Amino acid sequence: MNERIDRLVKAARSREIFPVTVPVEYDEFDLKLAEPLRIAKRLTEYMAAQPCYFTDDNELVGMMHFDGSVEADLFTRSGHKNIVEALSKYYNQPQENLCTMEWQHSNADFGKVIRIGLTGLRQEIIEARRHYHNDISRLNFLAALEAMIRGITRRSRQYATECRMQATICQDPARKAVLLRMASNCRQVPEYPARTFEEAVQCLYFCFMFQPDSIGRPDQYLYELYQNGIANGTLTREHAKELLQELYVMIHGWTRFGCPNADRGAESHFVIGGYTIDGSCAWNELSELILEALLETDLIRPQISLRWNHKTSRSVLEKILDSERKDKNKRIALVNDEPRIAAMIKNGIPWETAFDYIMVGCNEPAFQGGISLGGNTVNIVRSLVNTLNDRRAEVLESPDFDSFYAVYEEELHNDLETILDYSNRFNMLRSRDCNVLTSLFMPGCIERAASINQGGAERARWCANFMGSTNLIDSLCIIRQFVYEEKRCTMETLLAALDADWKGYEELRAAILNTGRFFGNNDELSNQTAQRFYASVNNFAQGRTDIFGHYLCYGNLTGYNIHYARYGALTQATPDGRVAGSALLFGSGQANGKERDGITSHLLSVAGMDQTGVMCGNTIMNISVDENTVQNEESFQKFVVLVETYFREGGLQLQLNHVSARELIAARKDPDKYKSLRVRVSGFSATFVNLSEQHQENIIARTVNSL
């Protein structure tokens, strides 16, 4: 890392690097305009009023925040008044102890604007206009998009002018040349297609402000210009790395310094690797450079997932895991293409779209230029609690586990139906605001002449996140084992124990905890139970769609919020030995030492739990690895094979921690000593001592049995 980047990194880590926003007084007579036109007009005015800001160390420009005075980017929903009101009622607030409204992520098609420029988008708008010549509302929307193109172009020209002006007064010839190059870049992009790698990164940097979420698959859409530059000698590997690092600094700094989420990085998640459209391994020299550039920068964001697949070589996997173990900022995770792409194709997504999927947010699959709908977290344990309470007579009469399960499955499907209903209603609330800024960069919005959140998105996915799926599977296992197979207690006794929150039934609870055949031990009973549960979920989901027509799939991440603890607080004791009010588990795996049979069994259980692909949504798998295992070279090589085998067996995602429970407990006691201890939480990483108490407890619980 050179000195210039080092200074930029230090600045981003120590203070706010984005310019202060300049408030704008909008001409209120614009209220007479149609909504999209009013929004576009105000956005244009707002952008024009913001300062052109860069330091002597910058070679890329465009930094800007929106202040909430007008409907801006879709990620923050800046200025989207209706959604702000809806979130105040439903965000983080469990409805019926079943469902809560969550944030949503999406990804602008940056590759497209790099390739065709805003002029290319304008051509698409002209083309679309022909289809809607009698539809005034759609024509207004398209006019608004066109206005946005003018506003964005004007802002890039402002930057070009500023760079040229500074070049004229600059005394340093080297910096002067850089400033002139910056001016030239801003005249070219994003208005016209990028001709060089540097222009492409400038375009990405500049347009990130309009959808500051994932940057998608930069190792794919930047690769051709990277190759050209290297081949014709206009670009060096070192300079390309510098540009990437400056981009990372901006992405890191985009989250306001000192805000509660400044410590985390989910909004910056993108992918490297995966497949190319012809089914080859997409890993290339630029993927490697992106990773190398990341490791050299001591930043918290951006965060990366490797897309692993059958074409990924072991040396690439080793490189990723080697980077992962060296990255003290814990920015790297891994996902498996195979089950996810298979599930997409099964649900009618063509290969031409599926191969190009990305990960956004904490760990949410999306498409390049697509939106991740739903993402709402749900209490999946409630279906079992309802079965045991509301259907008690049928439960007590069930002569065998199959009969019991039939009753349970009905309750599960009832809850899945209610969850879908909630999700549809939440998404309708999200569609009340019109968005023109991000929509410009989202495939489908121009062709359909509709805002991304109002049916414009061509590439969208729906998902709901289960909190407590492992508690649920374990509870089903215990019912099957203790009540029906080994007959160690009657259903009456078990229900009485749950009603009493185990008081007076401590012996039964201890026997369950000590000898229960819990999920994660590659045990026939628990594996079958997990597969049966997910098959039931699939039976519900198969053939259904959400209100916008997207197929249903599920996941299990909790995001930044402690949904699992909130639901747990409202949920009674469960047959897995859990006491009333205690937190549920999230993610695919086990915790609290219930994974007695070691890491291979844990991974195999998780890899085989879902035979249907219905869990190919926002699914995560946390494992804790003893530092000695990854630091010792010989055992590290075996660890690489462990991960590869897990993926070959169908595991969907993996993220790692390398700390001991003892270290985590010590950190809780003496936070000042552990200010730099980073951990993976739920698809994102964070500083351990800054996490909520519940997040800390969850991480300690799943670290107890590190391999």
Add this chain to the structure above:
Amino acid sequence: MQEHKTLVFAIEKFAVNDGPGIRTVVFLKGCPLRCIWCHNPESQTFNAELLFNSDRCVNCMMCAGNCPEICHRAQEGRHIFDRNKCVSCGRCSVTCPSGALNCIGQKLTVNDVMKEVMKDLAFYRNSGGGLTISGGEPLAHFTFTYALLKEAKTSGLHTVIETCGFAPWEQIAELLPLVDLWVWDIKSSPAKHRELTGVPIDTILENLQKLTNAGGQVILSCPLIPGVNDEDEHLLQIAEIANRLPNIQGIDLKPYHPMGENKNRQLGRKKYFK
């Protein structure tokens, strides 16, 4: 043969220090040696044993209600365990809520063990790993060890045996075609071997010579205990063996760790090497 049972005290998955690749180690309970530093003291006897960790005990006395021999009682609110009465049935450990009581040693058949071992086949295939039999002393469970190795070979697994080598040569010779790698302990110089392990070294060295001459591939496994066997005489002996014998693939010097001390206390054994 498949129905023959022996005492297994642990089956450890993702073992990365017991042979090539990712392995499953099957630990058999019972050993003819009594090494004073043994880090797995629960592996020494040929019967099930109860580990009692008083540090974890919460004095709930749930164990007392499940013990047919009345080994557990409360005295002034504290749990007292009478080991002399204990028959290691393990019933108390099932309901112990704190994990203070653990019954070590489960009688398993070869089929039982192979069922567990084969669960990780995908990991062995991808890493060149397989099955390692350890102990205790696997050769002290010859019939079982032979049958297990035979099954493992039939299933195409790479096999490793970790042994002190103290067994009749005929048994070792019989196992030879079934074992891909022998991890062979050299624990001390001849002069101190009996004092430190309870048996003389002669048979061990003779067997090693015959094994390597017969083509057995061997790694010498040598625990170094500070102040006990980390002397020149022992180290020179290791070097001499490695130089003289064929088919020695390497020397694994193992540093001492005191994990056995706590387990020794939990087994109710007062003396432990310091």
